[in-house]
Amino acid sequence: MSFRKVVRQSKFRHVFGQPVKNDQCYEDIRVSRVTWDSTFCAVNPKFLAVIVEASGGGAFLVLPLNKTGRIDKAYPTVCGHTGPVLDIDWCPHNDEVIASGSEDCTVMVWQIPENGLASPLTEPVVVLEGHTKRVGIVTWHPTARNVLLSAGCDNVVLIWNVGTAEELYRLDTLHPDLIYNVSWNRNGSLFCSACKDKSVRIIDPRRGTLVAEREKAHEGARPMRAIFLADGKVFTTGFSRMSERQLALWDLENLEEPMALQELDSSNGALLPFYDPDTSVVYVCGKGDSSIRYFEITDESPYIHFLNTFTSKEPQRGMGSMPKRGLEVSKCEIARFYKLHERKCEPIVMTVPRKSDLFQDDLYPDTAGPEAALEAEEWVSGRDADPILISLREAYVPSKQRDLKVSRRNVLSDSRLSSSTRPGSSISAVAIADATSGGSLVGAGEAGKLEEVMQELRALRAMVKEQGERICRLEEQLGRMENGDA
Numbered sequence: 001m002s003f004r005k006v007v008r009q010s011k012f013r014h015v016f017g018q019p020v021k022n023d024q025c026y027e028d029i030r031v032s033r034v035t036w037d038s039t040f041c042a043v044n045p046k047f048l049a050v051i052v053e054a055s056g057g058g059a060f061l062v063l064p065l066n067k068t069g070r071i072d073k074a075y076p077t078v079c080g081h082t083g084p085v086l087d088i089d090w091c092p093h094n095d096e097v098i099a100s101g102s103e104d105c106t107v108m109v110w111q112i113p114e115n116g117l118a119s120p121l122t123e124p125v126v127v128l129e130g131h132t133k134r135v136g137i138v139t140w141h142p143t144a145r146n147v148l149l150s151a152g153c154d155n156v157v158l159i160w161n162v163g164t165a166e167e168l169y170r171l172d173t174l175h176p177d178l179i180y181n182v183s184w185n186r187n188g189s190l191f192c193s194a195c196k197d198k199s200v201r202i203i204d205p206r207r208g209t210l211v212a213e214r215e216k217a218h219e220g221a222r223p224m225r226a227i228f229l230a231d232g233k234v235f236t237t238g239f240s241r242m243s244e245r246q247l248a249l250w251d252l253e254n255l256e257e258p259m260a261l262q263e264l265d266s267s268n269g270a271l272l273p274f275y276d277p278d279t280s281v282v283y284v285c286g287k288g289d290s291s292i293r294y295f296e297i298t299d300e301s302p303y304i305h306f307l308n309t310f311t312s313k314e315p316q317r318g319m320g321s322m323p324k325r326g327l328e329v330s331k332c333e334i335a336r337f338y339k340l341h342e343r344k345c346e347p348i349v350m351t352v353p354r355k356s357d358l359f360q361d362d363l364y365p366d367t368a369g370p371e372a373a374l375e376a377e378e379w380v381s382g383r384d385a386d387p388i389l390i391s392l393r394e395a396y397v398p399s400k401q402r403d404l405k406v407s408r409r410n411v412l413s414d415s416r417l418s419s420s421t422r423p424g425s426s427i428s429a430v431a432i433a434d435a436t437s438g439g440s441l442v443g444a445g446e447a448g449k450l451e452e453v454m455q456e457l458r459a460l461r462a463m464v465k466e467q468g469e470r471i472c473r474l475e476e477q478l479g480r481m482e483n484g485d486a
Contacts (some may be wrong), residue, residue: 017310026345027070037270040318044090045326051085057230059083064116076117086136101135107150141188144379145372151179163375185228189384194226214255223270230277237271261302270441272320290315324367364392
């Protein structure tokens, strides 16, 4: 009886990574040297943001995706923080809004102009003050508009309503030590965190309760990470007692033993996991490594299936991942990473080789779109909703972005201000207005501006009409001259 090794069938077995050509890289970027295990990079279908070196404060660069090549040293930055920026995150519901956390203990939310920065941006739309030590983590809620989570070195997790600049929840008793990372689940009802005390915690933020906890998820002392998968399982990266890097998969129903545990190597860089819920592929890159490993997560043992490794010569300082709606569907691109070198950013494209030019349904199931499924108030009231999905069949075309409207509360007339607004939050409030809602208040100044615009429009119409008549007369004269009549 002959035994033949059967290779596991997977459409992602042959995924390969390829760096783009040099002229499509972003050159001469002074990537931040701050000692913090953040990705230092955030990207969406419109912009690339990179935390950079800055004298006398903190700054990050925001570039339109098509602005490749050498970046001028005088290119404007977002530079409102007074200390180094540690983390940045694009809003999933508005491609022109980005949040940043800094060593100056504040979180700031910025509106980037539609065509990118023409001058340095120093004024955030809103400042969120509530942490007493540096803020190392900012992450937006996946489905509720205007809900932002921040975590600081004071071991406190704060959840904000950016629309009113108020602190919704303060979780200050759940973490006894430094928080390494935080990850929301698919519908934003829970989040998981990895902590320096080697515990992974599952937390219900609205109740402020600990749903589950696994102590010593990884026994090593070096930093670890935990992320939620789409099916509710938790994927962690960390170190063994012998300082070997590990991956583990956990089922919340039974945290006693991991469903799977794999050892990778004995390098010392923290492993940063990037998860694609549509394909169930996890990409793992270590800081200081020169490779990206990728694994497929399935329901079959051993659950974590190694696919391949992308290797390059240069080590990575940080990494950003493009959302699915920003990929090139026609080229069977299933992921795109933005690898930070010491002085440049290099896109790396992950592709599934296919012979057909047709749309590949199996590679591109409906994915999370830019529309929020809930308003912040609905989420606070206890509602949950999965992301609103969009199809990539028509090569997703972004809709017009909503602007951030600043609505200032009248302190004298609003008697509820003292009870509803916490002392740490900013008075000036920002609301990311919904394109479909017509409830925005138009002030007298705006009405005056509107009337000016209408007058200019009428004058332009009259001028166009007059010029049109003049052109007709000149054409008639020219015709008569050509016919010899004049």
